[in-house]
Amino acid sequence: MNQKVKVLLIDDDPVVLFLHKTLLKKAGIITNVHTLNNGRDAIEFMDSCEPETAYYALLDINMPVMNGWEFLEALQGRPYSEQTSILLVSSAAEGRVVMPAVAYRQVIGYLSKPLTMENCDRIVTDLAEKA
Template sequence: MNYNQPTDVLLIDDDVVNNFIAETLIKRASKHTNITVCLNGRDAIEKLLSIKQESGKLPEFIFLDLAMPVMDGWKFLDEYHRLNIGDGSNSEIIILSSSVFRRDIDRALKHSVVKEYISKPLNIELIRKVLKIDHHTN
């Protein structure tokens, strides 16, 4: 991560408490992070399409829950691929789920855009690892 440039993060989770915790930890790990929150996959797809059309610069990191109403994480991944949203971008999708089932982990990691699978709860060390932050430099 370039410490002089703000980092954009999209957080997709329907649980407002988890979102608050994730936002707090991400901000603690990297003060130069802009965080956008979407409460379901459908809103996130619409947000990403809008960002792509306006600036073409998608968030560097997308934290994605799997179990959500309206559009879950699996359907989000399907739409993300179908619409070629991430085509040519450097976005890294990190699954952030309460599921620890091997089949979910394997299924998620089969998606080429999924870089990591993290089981909730999130903590500061996981955030630093995923965002590639050396805690001595930030």
């Protein structure tokens, strides 16, 4: 994996963050994985990194402080927005999530919570292509 690609797990549920990070480690993604509790924390983290950093984010939609939709809006126009790929990860009905998501070019797909090892295989493939 390209060391400049940072994997972001953005979710307000600590159990989900732990589970998803554990699954990613089992899939071989062991470096550059960062857990963030909401969209605002993610934007602040991304703003603090080098502008040329690429991101691959697993984004929950329903979070306090700044939800997934607000995060996607805040992302637009930032220097790193073009090198950011986002998988929406939600327990919400897929249609309710996917339809509005097509407006954001950073969104590359949707996965239901919780992740599975099959989902992690897709993530590994995506990261290999992004590297």
